[in-house]
Amino acid sequence: MSGTAPRGAALRVLGCAEADVPAALAVQVADLEAQAWPGSTPGHDPALAPRTLLLVDGEGTVAAALSLLRKEIRLGGRTYRAAGLSSVVTRTTVRGQGLGGRLVAAARAELAADPAVDLALFSCDRHLTAFYEAAGFAPLPGTVLVGGTPEDPLATDAPGFDKAVMAAFFTGAPARDRAAFTGVRVPLHPGNIDRLW
Numbered sequence: 001m002s003g004t005a006p007r008g009a010a011l012r013v014l015g016c017a018e019a020d021v022p023a024a025l026a027v028q029v030a031d032l033e034a035q036a037w038p039g040s041t042p043g044h045d046p047a048l049a050p051r052t053l054l055l056v057d058g059e060g061t062v063a064a065a066l067s068l069l070r071k072e073i074r075l076g077g078r079t080y081r082a083a084g085l086s087s088v089v090t091r092t093t094v095r096g097q098g099l100g101g102r103l104v105a106a107a108r109a110e111l112a113a114d115p116a117v118d119l120a121l122f123s124c125d126r127h128l129t130a131f132y133e134a135a136g137f138a139p140l141p142g143t144v145l146v147g148g149t150p151e152d153p154l155a156t157d158a159p160g161f162d163k164a165v166m167a168a169f170f171t172g173a174p175a176r177d178r179a180a181f182t183g184v185r186v187p188l189h190p191g192n193i194d195r196l197w
Helices: 023-036 099-113 124-133 174-181
Strands: 011-019 051-057 061-076 078-090 119-125 144-148 154-156 163-169 185-187
Touching: 011 099, 011 119, 023 051, 023 061, 051 099, 061 099, 061 154, 061 185, 099 154, 119 144, 119 154, 119 174, 124 163, 144 174, 163 174
Parallel strands: 078 119, 144 185
Antiparallel strands: 011 051, 051 061, 061 078, 119 163, 144 154
16 A cells, blocks of 8 residues: 555545444554554444544545544433544645545535434534534534543543534524534533543
């Protein structure tokens, strides 16, 4: 495998359950994640139904990868079926070519087409807000996601974090639901969440 995907190379989006990613591709994803987040552990809590999306060239080289995680969130007396983006990474040798943005846009399109998803909700480093906006997500000002565990919560507004909460709403009343999620603390427990979305 070349390790680089030229701008004109034929790239395709592959998606499957995280547990079903072919071994050769899973090794590449783990390597990309280890480069981006040294010391991280690959994989996600199976309770979050992790789905992997990959942008792969014709030689089987992963140019970009991300995970979609799912869980129900209760807020304001309603239960929302939420999906979050996690572990979004692009191979360093092909950054700046729009490949990560292409994969994030494909993820948003997949979620929007899924009748079992009410919203996408995740956090990102604040300086990446424009990147996610270009793919169709919007910031939720003042919203805080609280992950971790009930015993050891970790919030997106914790000291030392500079996070923005991003969202897209796919419900019948997206403006109403966006308003419900704006400026609130959203607990992502119960359950062990290994990474903030």
